[in-house]
Amino acid sequence: MALSAENQRPCVVVMGVSGVGKTTVARLLAERLDVPFAEADEFHPPANIAKMSAGTALDDADRQPWLEAIGHWLSHRDAAGTGGVVTCSALKRSYRDTLRAASPGVFFLHLTADRALIADRIGHRSGHFMPASLLDSQLATLEPLGPDERGASLDAGPDTEHLVEMAAGIVPRPVNGDLE
Template sequence: MENPTPPVVVMGVAGSGKTVVGSALAKALGVAFVEGDDLHPPENVAKMARGEPLTDEDRAGWLDSVGRAIAGNMRRNGGAVAACSALKRRYRDQLRSLNPGLVFIHLEISPDTARQRVASREGHFMPQSLVASQFATLEPARAEELVLSVDGLLPVEEQVSVAVDFLRKKAAEHVP
């Protein structure tokens, strides 16, 4: 991209494709990719593996870790794309507090699609039984939040293309 890329979080429920789309988007933008799941403390991973949904308190330190990883990559490398569920407005606000100008790409899928995708994953700590709690927690973004919603059933290349176009427009709006 010709203009500086804003920091980006690819968000959504479990199984929405955050890692696949986020890593492809980071590659397309030539910036670092941050896998939010890798930043969960062991207690969070164990809790989810037992089929227990995380609380706001469980997520607070993890969100700070994700936000700091994005900010660090922005300073060092000039860009970052992170995969992070960011299901509630307050979670998105917490990430924004560490990364002004943060843009969210929300991958939208149905509960049935999420359950199917999560059930087919191998070696991941998130069980299918937690999909319903993810949808119960999800708060739709408000217009002022700078969130682009993308159909999570589109081919990955199309999702990335839509996101890149949106980010180019946002970057162009901030050029002096």
């Protein structure tokens, strides 16, 4: 049973390059908004994980089924009216277009930081298949949000609590059936 339009919850993609803090921010933002959370890495097929673990960047053909799976998750959250927050690098506009096709009202929260901070974070995390050697290819691929894309960019440098507070303040919420 879908929620009424005035009770519909937002669907948010927390995007950016690997190591910028997507998972931490997205998990806390989902808790704050009281919506489901999903980690995009869980949608990768084993072949993609093997390729990245070997230090090889994914190409668009590798990413397409992954993006479609994330889009499917968003579409289900839209249909149920539950909203949701999912992490996804969403580096190119075409990738975001795939997600938007599945969930037209999706809001993109682009986390940014300087390369040194991101490299430091990648170097200090464990148990992740994305090696630091792929950071430069991600930065080269990144197409920031366009002015016509529904979303916002936030500097991921501040402390996490402050960052989540800022994010919660900019994610549009429905008001009387219409998104703010």
